Amino acid sequence: MSGSVYGNLFKVSTWGESHGRGIGVVVDGCPAGLPLCEEDIQIFLDRRKPGQSKYTTPRKEDDAVEILSGVFEGKTTGTPISLVVYNKSQRSGDYSEIASYYRPGHADLTYDIKYGFRDYRGGGRSSGRETIGRVAAGAIASKILAEIGVSICTYTKSIGPIEADMDKFDESAISQNPLYMPDSDAAEKAGVFLETCMKEHDSSGGIIECIIRNMPAGIGDPAFDKLDACLAKALMSIGAVKAVEIGDGMEAARHRGSVNNDPYSYAADGSILKTANRSGGILGGISDGSDIVLRAAFKPTPSIAKLQPTVNKDGENIEVSIKGRHDPIIVPRAVVVVESMAAITLLDLLFSGMTSRLDSVVRFFSK
Amino acid sequence: MSGSVYGNLFKVSTWGESHGRGIGVVVDGCPAGLPLCEEDIQIFLDRRKPGQSKYTTPRKEDDAVEILSGVFEGKTTGTPISLVVYNKSQRSGDYSEIASYYRPGHADLTYDIKYGFRDYRGGGRSSGRETIGRVAAGAIASKILAEIGVSICTYTKSIGPIEADMDKFDESAISQNPLYMPDSDAAEKAGVFLETCMKEHDSSGGIIECIIRNMPAGIGDPAFDKLDACLAKALMSIGAVKAVEIGDGMEAARHRGSVNNDPYSYAADGSILKTANRSGGILGGISDGSDIVLRAAFKPTPSIAKLQPTVNKDGENIEVSIKGRHDPIIVPRAVVVVESMAAITLLDLLFSGMTSRLDSVVRFFSK
Amino acid sequence: MSGSVYGNLFKVSTWGESHGRGIGVVVDGCPAGLPLCEEDIQIFLDRRKPGQSKYTTPRKEDDAVEILSGVFEGKTTGTPISLVVYNKSQRSGDYSEIASYYRPGHADLTYDIKYGFRDYRGGGRSSGRETIGRVAAGAIASKILAEIGVSICTYTKSIGPIEADMDKFDESAISQNPLYMPDSDAAEKAGVFLETCMKEHDSSGGIIECIIRNMPAGIGDPAFDKLDACLAKALMSIGAVKAVEIGDGMEAARHRGSVNNDPYSYAADGSILKTANRSGGILGGISDGSDIVLRAAFKPTPSIAKLQPTVNKDGENIEVSIKGRHDPIIVPRAVVVVESMAAITLLDLLFSGMTSRLDSVVRFFSK
Amino acid sequence: MSGSVYGNLFKVSTWGESHGRGIGVVVDGCPAGLPLCEEDIQIFLDRRKPGQSKYTTPRKEDDAVEILSGVFEGKTTGTPISLVVYNKSQRSGDYSEIASYYRPGHADLTYDIKYGFRDYRGGGRSSGRETIGRVAAGAIASKILAEIGVSICTYTKSIGPIEADMDKFDESAISQNPLYMPDSDAAEKAGVFLETCMKEHDSSGGIIECIIRNMPAGIGDPAFDKLDACLAKALMSIGAVKAVEIGDGMEAARHRGSVNNDPYSYAADGSILKTANRSGGILGGISDGSDIVLRAAFKPTPSIAKLQPTVNKDGENIEVSIKGRHDPIIVPRAVVVVESMAAITLLDLLFSGMTSRLDSVVRFFSK
Secondary structure, three states, rough: OOOOOOOOOOEEEEEEEOOOEEEEEEEEOEEEEEOOOOHHHHHHHOOOOOOOOOOOOOOOOOOOOEEEEEEOOEEEOOEEEEEEEEOOOOOOOHHHHHHHEOOOOHHHHHHHHHHHHOOOOOOHHHOOHHHHHHHHHHHHHHHHHHHOOOEEEEEEEOOOOEOOOOOOOHHHHHHHOOOOOOOOOHHHHHHHHHHHHHHHHOOOOOEEEEEEOOOOOOOOEEEEEOOHHHHHHHOOOOOOOEEEOOOOOOHHHHHHHHHHHHOOEEOOOOOOOEEOOOOOOEOOEEEOOEEEEEEEEEEEOOOOOEEEEEEOOOOOEEEEEOOOOOOOHHHHHHHHHHHHHHHHHHHHHHHOOOEEEEEHHHHOOOO | OOOOOOOOOOOEEEEOOOOOOOEEEEEEEEEOOOOOOOOHHHHHHHHHOOOOOOOOOOOOOOEEEEOOOEEEEEEEEEOEEEEEEEEOOHHHHHHHHHHHHHOOOOOHHHHHHHHHOOOOOOOOOOHHHHHHHHHHHHHHHHHHHHHOOOOEEEEEEEEEEEEEEEEHHHHHHHHHHOOOOOOOHHHHHHHHHHHHHHOOOOOOOEEEEEEEEEEOOOOOOEEEEEEHHHHHHHHHHOOOOOEEOOOOOHHHHHHHHHHHHEEEEOOOOOOEEEOOOOOOOOOOOOOOOEEEEEEEOHHHOOOOOEEEEEEEEEOOOOEEEOOOOOOOOOHHHHHHHHHHHHHHHHHHHHHHHOOOOOHHHHHHHHO | OOOEEEOOOEEHHHOOOOOEEEEEOOOOOOOOOOOOOOOOOHHHHHHHOOOOOOOOOOOOOOEEEOOOOOOOOEEEEEOOEEEEEEEOOOOOOHHHHHHEEEOOOOOOOHHHHHHHOOOOOOOEEEEEEHHHHHHHHHHHHHHHHHHOOOOOEEEEEEOOOEEEEEEHHHHHHHHOOOOOOOOHHHHHHHHHHHHHHHHOOOOOOOOEEEEEEEOOOOOOOOOEEEEHHHHHHHOOOOEEEEEEEOOHHHHHHHHHHHHHOOOEEEEEOOOEHHHHHOOEEEEOOEEEEOOOOEEEEEEEOOOOOOEEEEEEEEEEEEOOOOOOOOOOOOOOHHHHHHHHHHHHHHHHHHHHHHEEHHHHHHHHHHO | OOOOOOOOEEEEEEEEOOOOOEEEEEEOOEEEEOOOOHHHHHHHHHHHOOOOOOOOOOOOOOOOOEEOOOOEEOOOOOOOOEEEEOOOOOOOOHHHHHHHHHOOOHHHHHHHHHHHOOOOOHHHHHHHHHHHHHHHHHHHHHHHHHHHHOOOEEEEEEEEOOOOOOOHOOOHHHHHHOOOOOOOHHHHHHHHHHHHHHHHHOOEEEEEEEEOOOOOOOOOOOOOHHHHHHHHHHHOOOOOOOEEEEEOHHHHOOHHHHHOOOEEEEEOOOOOOOOOOOOOOEEEOOOOOOOOOEEEEEOOOOOOOOOOOEOOOOEEEEOOOOOOOOOOOOOHHHHHHHHHHHHHHHHHHHHHHHHHHHHHHHHOOOO
């Protein structure tokens, strides 16, 4: 029944509930010799914190990470790295009423059915705080990817009906607006839209897009551990994700083959280029050397103050308004979560890709 | 580098290339006592064969399956079940030219990069014939699911721009038209559309939808082996899939929370119903007892006779028209592949779900 | 390269080095509803502490365990259980010299080669303190096994040349002597022997034996996850173990078939008994319902004050006397480690055994 | 419940029963570019065939292997390699009586309990013929190991009370006597001993030893996937194995630390040598560069013509003499099985060892 261990050669075991004593992760399989300190991880964690804009609730969660093992004299030892963030600002009082009913759109009912009971405080393990472990591990994976030259650019592509204009794609804008959109005009419009949602005690969904650059070609293990298949699982496992797309995604279903195929041509230096990238950088489940483009669609935050019909545990149909400290949208906070899951997955498949060819393996063990 | 073993308690190891001696699968973890014969599996395999309508190429592939182990006196023994389909009608001659260039939209280039060379005949392991193993295993999984009461209804939801009208959803129509659409009018229009594609030496993509009924609630193992995450990987691993959706999918990103949440209410018999199902039957990564709805978007068949720019292995930019026996659309043949991957995944998670609660485990082992 | 995650449905991820900030484990897959508190785990951990007799060194290690997640209102939630023991009494000063040379019999050299460098303080991850995580997880597994009726009796069978007399096997004696031997006379003799070792600045090895009672028959998954194979890996993974035996073990190689086979006969109540148990309760890799008997041989503690030849990192052959706080024998402290690894393994295979028969699976999912 | 898939990066899925249609294996994760043909594998399989000496029964089993996938133009493609041996000379008639009772020392009863029924012909999946798949996979693994320079020397160390004299160890003798002993005098004495067994309608056990040379140092993944732990599981999973030893094995339990520790010293060329090898080449679960020495103890063949007490399925205590074609000893035929399981395990850990150090990983992916 275990489901909290992810990966093969780079294994990530997350643990922790929103109102338990802490949340953390054990990273097993990080190669020895990587310089690593708490700050490397804190930078990533800070990107998921609430209270960073008026569009997220003013909860204060310091979420300071501590490294408990696996690092010696500033470098990873190759042994498991245990990271923990102690829960400090979680208030049980806010959630006491929730124990009596099932919140629509949350996992209250499914957890109750699966386990027989649930930790009703703030969602327990199904809480968004569970992503702390993923992001901490993602920080480490990203650091290793950087050593190999791989980079990931992640951003909010749309919020509700407001989409970033990809013709005006501005990477520097991402970190300059609290919604992490690569188009400041769209960010402004989205801000207005969110204020409307908040006034109406409602919430919104959105789409996060991710561009992976300089991924070595040849990575992905057919037939089941294809790069796109693994990325799909990684992103879909993030709470609130309801769809994953690679390249043209759903749109590809409407295309003709003559349009959808990415043509090849030789560049001046003899390397093979693609003159389009509708495939999103993956063919046959294997990276082809061009940018890998993927997308995750997030449903709106389920917790809203607007009245909703539901049931309580006494057999009654009721209506609830979910009080408390909730975001009208989680997408900006989830950008680093998508990036982290992508990083962990890419690294794991890079590792297993090292054994694809006999000549590479023999060369590795010679001298 | 292994990537051809799928699953945990119900393990599926597929093997075989389009022009090798055969294609097959080993199913490990099938419980003992299931009645099983070749015909049970042949029924599933026959649904993926080409040459079943004018919209697929007239290749004859008998694909008769043989059971080599794991069945005794008509029932599974609990030991591995080895299934094989010998390749009979694969003609090497058709593909000899392909060795000299990379076909756009295929895995030719990525396989060459990953492995250093490739079996260029018909796509080798990246060929659609690789799905024979998946479907054979899916037939077995489906039989077990049926014993538990779970059923899967899979169909073509759209072909190119032609969509089935879900208000006129007619399950009986699925098996009555060669495109497996649940709307005979749409099937007719889609047929006309495909004939246009064929005339233009082009191909089309499409979307397959899948409804899973009577899945026990409480199945799925957070945080990484969530039911939706595992299904996403299962479907995305099928060749040509570029997106996977659960419930409202990409659309959920445009919703408000008040619209997207599925409200609960009590039925007369005291059970908890949902009055909508935008979540697609999964919340928090766990089945909630309502229908599970998912979708896979297929890109168009890459092999088209229309001229396409590409490169050959001698450093030249060329144009090719891919001759040979190719389908203008693979979606109808892929319906049973989607169903099979879903079946295998559901079964594996049902198995691991048996250990979620201590009381169930203790009861299992008491006399 | 990950190697610190053990198990399948009951997954155990250990972490921590002797001189890091703590040592712990994440248990993933513990069914929901098990009553659990720190005391349940502390009882197990206390059995591995040093300083409990004159035959172990007087290091004080309080090793108080803390539960950081996975338990709510006194019962497991079914989510990952994170356990930690903070290192308090580890003194770096004692080990500074060790950085300059390789201790014979330790993993200093192999860790240096594998990782490029090592945490030289007290053995780092190769330290016996790493077993804290295993034992904590074993406490949880044992509690679940108890609910199923399975019990494990573990003890020191021999120390150096002194063997417990199995004809005088006295289970109550185990907890009454500091060497955990089931024969108080042997325990006395072994004590005298150990005092000789200590005077000579030397150490001794020993054998631990383990009897598992009431294990349901039919558990173990051929061909590779056989019960004995999994137990062998579990025990051999414990530091200092150099051999694992099932039933008659090495002795079976000297037998005739007529002697070695365990005959069957019917008991009065119609159940099938074995009139001997040379097989140790496992046939064909599957439990047969009788007592499972296994043994692990521990080499002597490598750290001794006696002068030993070795090399330092400056290219010189030297002689060292390893000062510091070391046990002349680790076997008594390892008894609970063997028991824990056995418990974890038995539980994991009991879980996977739930899917062996279709009728059981169908019954499980019916109302 | 699956248990027939072994390994991680080099995955081996075996299938087949003694009286099914065939026996085989799918090897997933073999790097591309390895020259491979049926003969490479047949050489290994021929070493396990019966009827090769008067000490094994005169069954004729041609066991010709066929490669069904994964090889193109004489080299592995990196895709799964499916190997099959069709059962030709298995006679059902010989075993019809066995259906009615449980043979002592066999897995008849445990399989019946686990699965609810069994394929009673010749042991079904528990038959020694199951090792065909292991050996076929071992042939491939050995070929890759040879490319890396690793070699495995395996032989019969003892048969019943007759032991090979290691002071007269003669590697060339191994292939020159039908018992595969590295001491021709011992082989002669063992032959006499076996003839006695045969006259008495009895059987004997024995010990197989294995020396692995030139294994790179630093291989093995603590804490659970240690090299010795994985080898222990690999060997213990072979039918009839009751104990596994590394280095001094059980004997280490009787040693003092001053005797058991392997001292280090520098060789003239600056490399670190051990002047003894009681550890068997593994320290802290990691290879240290010296010869790896391990041992498996095999119990005697359970099927003997001598009368044995047992029970039948009608509730009666009976006596049986197991007729048919059985070996008085299986050890000589198991030598290649031990070698194969060792090869597969070593290769899998060599693969995962490639990610131990960041500098190696970075170097691997740089142009």
